[in-house]
Amino acid sequence: MLHLRTCAAKLRPLTASQTVKTLSQHRPAAPRTFRQIRCYSAPVAAEPFLSGTSSNYVEEMYYAWLENPKSVHKSWDIFFRNANAGAAPGTAYQSPPPLSTSLSTLSQAQFLVQAQPNVDKLVEDHLAVQSLIRAYQVRGHHIAKLDPLGISCVNFDDAPVTVSPNVDLAVFKERLRVLTVGGFYGLDESDLDKVFHLPTTTFIGGNESALPLREIIRRLEMAYCQHIGVEFMFINDLEQCQWIRQKFETPGIMQFTNEEKRTLLARLVRSTRFEEFLHRKWSSEKRFGLEGCEVLIPALKTIIDKSSEKGVDYVIMGMPHRGRLNVLANVIRKELEQIFCQFDSKLEAADEGSGDVKYHLGMYHRRINRVTDRNITLSLVANPSHLEAADPVVQGKTKAEQFYCGDTEGKKVMSILLHGDAAFAGQGIVYETFHLSDLPSYTTHGTVHVVVNNQIGFTTDPRMARSSPYPTDVARVVNAPIFHVNADDPEAVVYVCNVAAEWRSTFHKDVVVDLVCYRRNGHNEMDEPMFTQPLMYKQIRKQKPVLQKYAELLISQGVVNQLEYEEEIAKYDKICEEAHARSKDEKILHIKHWLDSPWPGFFTLDGQPRSMTCPSTGLNEADLTHIGQVASSVPVEDFTIHGGLSRILKTRGEMVKNRTVDWALAEYMAFGSLLKEGIHIRLSGQDVERGTFSHRHHVLHDQNVDKRTCIPMNHLWPNQAPYTVCNSSLSEYGVLGFELGFAMASPNALVLWEAQFGDFHNTAQCIIDQFICPGQAKWVRQNGIVLLLPHGMEGMGPEHSSARPERFLQMCNDDPDVFPKLDDFDVRQLYECNWIVVNCSTPANFFHVLRRQILLPFRKPLIIFTPKSLLRHPEARSSFDDMLPGTHFLRVIPDGGPAAQSPEQVKRVLFCTGKVYYDLTRERKARQMEADVAITRVEQLSPFPFDLLQREAEKYPAAELVWCQEEHKNQGYYDYVKPRLRTTINRAKPVWYAGREPAAAPATGNKKTHLTELQRLLDTAFNLDAFKDLA
Ligand SMILES: Cc1ncc(C[n+]2csc(CCOP(=O)(O)OP(=O)(O)O)c2C)c(N)n1
């Protein structure tokens, strides 16, 4: 026993006094089953290899023997018996006679016992074999033949080795050295025909529990070192590891019927001939063809077929340029004529908007899946050039579709994301998106990622494009298995795609398929790749296309004959030709046909808003009171909230009694009322549940029970819509993209993303620039997402101050020099803008603008600069009266004081927006200038309220017009407002500026300077002589 203990002690420290009994008590609680025939689902309590030590094989044997002496090999039985009976070290083991290689003989063999002290060798050999098996599982992919070009970019030994039943160690020694990092664990030629008991962590035995080493190596080579490289041993879940081992190790598991092979061939024919057709017809057009990775089409179709078989009926996809047209044609099945007509430059655009290039457009299609005979909806999300930017958008849309159909586990709706090798490794958004994959409010319950790994990014080699061996290493952070596969082996590709889809439906976690392929042409069809990759492209020129290779294989196997193959080609070519003929009749390009997210019922049949009016956004007093009461209470029993929060709720209650609201309460009123009307609300962002400024408190935490929470907003009405409020990961790009995608799915939801501080939105700038601002113009797709961006110069330094209004305003599409000819500015102007930018100065206006967002008959993104100090400012309160039926959002709030009573006396009108209004009124009061200076608040900056401001300017005929802002002159609103204000007054007067001077940073880091600057701008604002000399 001593020897056994020594072995076991390597893994688990035991004291010398511990008996066998106490040792067995150390065993993990879960039951173990060691049967002769392993079953991957059998509970196994611990993963022997994860400890990083070589093996706990002996221990495993010992536990198994304790449970059932017959469950282990006879030689172990004798060994443990002897050891237990007190045999001295080295004498317990009795070796069996040498084995022949025949397994049948082996299973019948009775190993006789002869006293021999070579236990060390036996144990070491078994450990060595275990380590060898594990080495293949961990590193087999290093020596798999993944690269169709054979010039592997991965810096591993790539020497292809043919595996014959008669494994020759001399041939394998070098690769085994690579695999086992320097050694063969002491095994030698003479061990090749020895039979070794297989551990429970391998399935190479099939029904056999022991195999000769030669056969073990052969089977491991077959499983791990052919055209599939499986990377999974970093996954720290035993069941998942076992599942994967079983999928790749089980002998003969990769079998295809002739029917399956023919389907695969037909799919390859379509994929290949589609590109050839485009090339024939439009040889000088960019199309980012798939040549070199034609297998992508059967790969995607396999994932979709398998997922459909498992119950999925909606697949949302995102992909870059490469092969996009082919995917549209052959996976989503867009009519070919619709694709072909896009190559006609004379095509006229029929819809509003500026459109996009053909390989960016999205698509939505519902059809029958021919393989499963089930309905399936496929949606390809439109995307910009910015690689990987669509990843979180796809995830958000998927989450929303799951949410709206009650698919809480992702069994019906799933996403597939495609990537290029360079982009997958290079773009940080990939990482951000992966980190959303398992968060409760963001998970889509597993995404299948497919990488078109053509081993090049435009002109850049992988060795210059990434620091990791594979482009897929980023996926390891979320424990996603990665299946590398040689894209010139279509059956291997289809096999891993099946496994990937099954993985997703079994574990609901992400998985990656890495299609190692090549790019037959340049980056696009016009590019010359030989400039930069001469040798690679010499090799590519020699490369037989995969269709030809596979056809030859099937013909040689007798699965199809030459004629059938040629007929298949001719059939598809004819389909293309006929569609091409039809495409010539298309004179008009309907971008609407390329919509990825239709909103049935929201628009008229021809896609127009059902009205051009917006009802009052006011709310009746009873509802205001009710929401206010719930907002100031804890609507569940026995729930202890923090004392500080009790005080906050009490103050809220008092406000409700006084019929007033502050910012947080106004938001509550807007959300609560929309929920009553069946509008789902989702508020997401960093720390939004409490609110960065501790003002919101939408999630209450029981102070006595861990993780017990209450969301009063979900206790408002009997049949209300659900309210989702979720703290996000510390990401802007990923999370904003996600919420944008969520908002795409339905017009009947208010989806809001709040930045921690407004300036942090710049790490999500790509989503703003590429999707939110121009989305409708490019893709005729409306989106009502709301951005809440805390903004204000409050002495907090260069960061945390400015949400950069100038950037949003610069991207507004209204013409600064043209006074719009509209009879209804309220709604029409909104309909024509690309987004709405507001900075509310009162809670009531914030309430109205949120409600208006939903009550409008169309959707536009809404950017709101939200307050920080105003959240608690005693004057930043609104009365219920400003929120009652009949009230609405005020685009402009005119001066209501003495100045407005005698407007002709007024010497200056200060136009401003947001928080500075409170500084200005305070200063005006202090200077007793209420009759001299009017202060007009521009609440809706864009679209610019030309009509109302014209009225304001005309009301004060003798007054100077001044734009006042607390931001620096080259920032904030000035550059946007000035030309527009001038247009409203027909350029009759100058528009002066009172505010901070131009600066590089948004704010000073010095508190005193901040205050000095503020005082200076107030001085200018109220110095009536300030602009005299400039006039
Ligand atoms: C964010 C971003 N940066 C740069 C580019 C320009 N660009 C277009 S394709 C490309 C190479 C992409 O390589 P890879 O991801 O491997 O895809 P492939 O073209 O090889 O299929 C680059 C750099 C881009 N579209 N997006």
Ligand SMILES: [Mg+2]
């Ligand atoms: Mg590439």
